[in-house]
Amino acid sequence: MSALPEVINPVEPFLRSDRMPHIWCPGCGIGTTVNCFARALLESQRNLDRVAVVSGIGCSGRVAGYVKLDSFHTTHGRAIPFATGLKLANPSLEVVVYSGDGDLFAIGGNHFIHAARRNVDIKVICVNNLVYAMTGGQTGPATPDNVITATAPYGSYEPAFNLCALAEAAGASYVARWTTFHVRQLTKSMSEALRKRGFCFIEILSPCPTLYQRRNKMGDGLDTMRYYKERSKIRHGSSAREAPLSKDGEITVGKFVDCERPDYIESMRGRLAERLGERYVEMDEPECE
Amino acid sequence: MAKGNVEIHVERCKGCGFCVEFCPTKVLALAANFNSKGYHPPHVVALEKCSGCDLCGMYCPDFAIFGWKLPAARGEEASDAG
Amino acid sequence: MQADPRGVLTGTHFLDGDHACCEGALAAGARFAAGYPITPSTEVVERFALRIPTVGGTFIQMEDELAASIAIQGAVWGGAKAFTVTSGPGFSLMMEHIGFAAMTETPCVFVNVQRGGPSTGLPTLPAQADMMQARWGSHGDYEIVALSPNSPQECFDLTVRAFNLSEEFRVPVMFMMDECVGHMTEKVVIPPAESVEVYPRRHTRRLPGTYQPYEPGADLVPEMAHAGEGYRFHVTGLTHDESGYPQMNALAQDRLVRRLRQKILDAEDRLTMVDEDGTEDAEVVVVSYGITSRVAERAIEMARQRRVKAGRCRLIGVWPFPDRHLRALAARVKAFVVPEINLGQISREVERATGRFARTVSVTHAGGGVHRPEDILEAILEAAR
Numbered sequence: 001m002s003a004l005p006e007v008i009n010p011v012e013p014f015l016r017s018d019r020m021p022h023i024w025c026p027g028c029g030i031g032t033t034v035n036c037f038a039r040a041l042l043e044s045q046r047n048l049d050r051v052a053v054v055s056g057i058g059c060s061g062r063v064a065g066y067v068k069l070d071s072f073h074t075t076h077g078r079a080i081p082f083a084t085g086l087k088l089a090n091p092s093l094e095v096v097v098y099s100g101d102g103d104l105f106a107i108g109g110n111h112f113i114h115a116a117r118r119n120v121d122i123k124v125i126c127v128n129n130l131v132y133a134m135t136g137g138q139t140g141p142a143t144p145d146n147v148i149t150a151t152a153p154y155g156s157y158e159p160a161f162n163l164c165a166l167a168e169a170a171g172a173s174y175v176a177r178w179t180t181f182h183v184r185q186l187t188k189s190m191s192e193a194l195r196k197r198g199f200c201f202i203e204i205l206s207p208c209p210t211l212y213q214r215r216n217k218m219g220d221g222l223d224t225m226r227y228y229k230e231r232s233k234i235r236h237g238s239s240a241r242e243a244p245l246s247k248d249g250e251i252t253v254g255k256f257v258d259c260e261r262p263d264y265i266e267s268m269r270g271r272l273a274e275r276l277g278e279r280y281v282e283m284d285e286p287e288c289e
Numbered sequence: 290m291a292k293g294n295v296e297i298h299v300e301r302c303k304g305c306g307f308c309v310e311f312c313p314t315k316v317l318a319l320a321a322n323f324n325s326k327g328y329h330p331p332h333v334v335a336l337e338k339c340s341g342c343d344l345c346g347m348y349c350p351d352f353a354i355f356g357w358k359l360p361a362a363r364g365e366e367a368s369d370a371g
Numbered sequence: 372m373q374a375d376p377r378g379v380l381t382g383t384h385f386l387d388g389d390h391a392c393c394e395g396a397l398a399a400g401a402r403f404a405a406g407y408p409i410t411p412s413t414e415v416v417e418r419f420a421l422r423i424p425t426v427g428g429t430f431i432q433m434e435d436e437l438a439a440s441i442a443i444q445g446a447v448w449g450g451a452k453a454f455t456v457t458s459g460p461g462f463s464l465m466m467e468h469i470g471f472a473a474m475t476e477t478p479c480v481f482v483n484v485q486r487g488g489p490s491t492g493l494p495t496l497p498a499q500a501d502m503m504q505a506r507w508g509s510h511g512d513y514e515i516v517a518l519s520p521n522s523p524q525e526c527f528d529l530t531v532r533a534f535n536l537s538e539e540f541r542v543p544v545m546f547m548m549d550e551c552v553g554h555m556t557e558k559v560v561i562p563p564a565e566s567v568e569v570y571p572r573r574h575t576r577r578l579p580g581t582y583q584p585y586e587p588g589a590d591l592v593p594e595m596a597h598a599g600e601g602y603r604f605h606v607t608g609l610t611h612d613e614s615g616y617p618q619m620n621a622l623a624q625d626r627l628v629r630r631l632r633q634k635i636l637d638a639e640d641r642l643t644m645v646d647e648d649g650t651e652d653a654e655v656v657v658v659s660y661g662i663t664s665r666v667a668e669r670a671i672e673m674a675r676q677r678r679v680k681a682g683r684c685r686l687i688g689v690w691p692f693p694d695r696h697l698r699a700l701a702a703r704v705k706a707f708v709v710p711e712i713n714l715g716q717i718s719r720e721v722e723r724a725t726g727r728f729a730r731t732v733s734v735t736h737a738g739g740g741v742h743r744p745e746d747i748l749e750a751i752l753e754a755a756r
Contacts, residue, residue, distance in 0.1 A: 048603075064605065064607070065605055070603055071604075071605045072605075073609065074471065074608065075441060075467055078441045081438035081442045082442065084438075084445065085442035086445035088429045089403050089429070089446035089448075089449030090597070090599055093599045111438050114433075114438075268429070272424045280425065281377070281424065281425055283403075283428045
């Protein structure tokens with residue numbers, strides 16, 4: 001074991017250690033993404049007092065409860081509008097939405113596309129384990145064709161959304177996809193997103209060994225990580241539309257979009273200043289007392 | 290000689306095996322014993338091969354392990370490798 | 372403390388209820404609103420969109436009421452006072468987030484300019500049929516405060532009070548207007564900022580490290596902190612303890628949910644807001660609220676002309692229901708007449724509270740218009756017999 005007592009895990013200060021061990025299953029990749037997130041916060045030198053995490057409901061939604069930041073575990077699908085309100089009331093906050101594929105793209109789909117359209121300055125981290133995990137592994141909008149889920153006992157028959165393509169089409173300024181195998185690249189992506197203004201979206205493919213992989217006899221978390229390692233191809237700059245996921249095919253990862261356009265607050269202030277001139281009063285800091 | 294070491298938080302481990310698999314120099318293996326929840330945590334089997342790269346720490350979903358460079362090794366590094 | 376003058380449009384105005392409500396919000400310190408267009412409420416936020424850029428704040432029209440009702444809560448935790456505005460169908464959509472506000476003790480105001488329902492109903496015509504929904508619309512056990520204005524002036528005054536109560540009790544407040552009051556234009560006097568009392572955010576004075584987000588004070592209300600101040604707190608809609616962490620067991624549930632209830636019910640006297648006249652010797656008391664109270668006034672006058680001892684008890688605060696106050700009245704009167712533009716909602720509450728002592732006569736109206744004074748008079752006369 002350790003010989004030097006002062007050595008602590010660089011990630012530990014980010015965690016609510018009093019709540020460890022967390023509830024995620026053995027081999028679940030969510031914790032790995034949180035690891036990367038913690039390191040990305042360090043790397044991008046964010047002021048942790050000014051970072052707020054907003055999550056929805058689901059396994060990935062539990063992230064908010066484990067990070068030692070101002071965090072909000074909100075309602076299913078509505079982390080993004082909550083985050084929008086939070087950011088608009090206090091634009092100096094760094095607002096990160098951390099949630100799952102079902103939460104963000106089924107019930108939350110409408111909010112996702114509008115926030116992307118508006119280019120609201122929030123960073124959306126989507127852990128995609130291809131199912132609704134917390135509730136038992138039901139079909140979701142990202143579930144690939146012809147897999148067994150809790151609500152598709154004979155095999156699914158709906159096409160899945162290509163989350164990155166959706167994000168790109170809706171107007172996101174930054175779109176990337178990684179898997180939980182790509183820890184270094186994921187950390188770098190998160191760090192980039194944290195330093196970028198605008199709506200940033202990172203999809204992270206993750207195992208759900210207890211439900212998705214088990215029902216489909218795809219092995220455990222480690223087997224899935226090996227699959228990610230073997231079948232992932234990094235294709236920076238490729239079109240997200242040409243990179244759909246599938247049941248067991250190739251996984252295109254990389255950064256698909258990284259562009260500059262005015263974010264929502266910039267656009268809003270610009271227009272109001274233009275029309276109102278001297279009369280326009282910006283709301284920089286919250287004033288409610 | 291070892292350039293690094295690892296710290297293992299046995300009670301947090303859920304025996305997923307990521308650290309064992311992705312350690313570039315195969316420093317770790319799952320132990321025969323288990324923690325109070327019944328999982329087999331990793332243990333160091335080849336310390337001399339440890340570079341302190343902390344890849345194990347980056348992969349761990351349970352914050353149960355991290356690697357660190359020994360001071361001598363840190364001094365030799367010209368720049369941060371991660 | 373006094374209002375921020377930038378938000379107070381001091382002067383004598385000729386405004387409709389929707390517009391007056393917006394001014395009330397601004398005077399109360401609201402600096403964030405999120406809305407979604409729905410008749411007959413839209414003017415409230417249209418005016419806010421027009422006014423807020425020169426006052427200092429933000430308006431955003433969200434993509435639906437689900438988004439609007441939670442965006443305001445994000446803004447509250449970011450440090451602002453915030454509200455949203457809607458009508459029946461939107462109110463239904465907002466129910467989950469009203470429950471979230473109650474559970475997380477997020478102070479905010481939900482304005483419902485009621486219209487005919489159910490479903491799409493009568494978008495441009497009045498009703499008062501969401502009164503029970505205001506109290507029970509979300510799942511689970513919780514309490515809210517609901518106010519009912521009966522004039523554009525009250526749309527100003529009571530909106531200020533709504534914000535103040537939401538801050539004092541850390542509870543979502545339902546501002547139950549109706550299409551008639553919302554679209555009627557009357558004189559509205561807005562006083563100087565120094566005369567407008569606003570209740571500030573109950574922000575903790577404790578330093579990070581010693582602050583527990585849900586540790587109740589003596590009045591069962593915890594102190595608040597905002598994101599970005601270094602408190603590193605956690606807010607969740609899951610059942611939680613004083614640290615804010617989820618605690619999913621019956622004991623934590625009992626403690627939390629009973630406290631959420633008690634903090635309101637313990638303040639029943641403070642939250643009893645009625646406008647009474649002629650109840651000291653009344654045989655029949657007309658209990659009404661909102662636009663119906665204006666018609667009831669005429670009916671009471673007509674009854675008195677016929678030598679019937681009729682009195683009025685107008686409910687300004689409808690929830691928590693003023694049980695004690697009405698029970699005290701019930702001991703002296705023969706009957707309560709409850710006209711409302713619905714098929715009998717608050718009349719059930721009157722009956723529940725006073726049924727052992729007095730009769731309750733419900734004067735219903737399915738919606739789309741207001742009662743005629745004669746409809747209410749008839750009930751008064753019959754009750755007095």
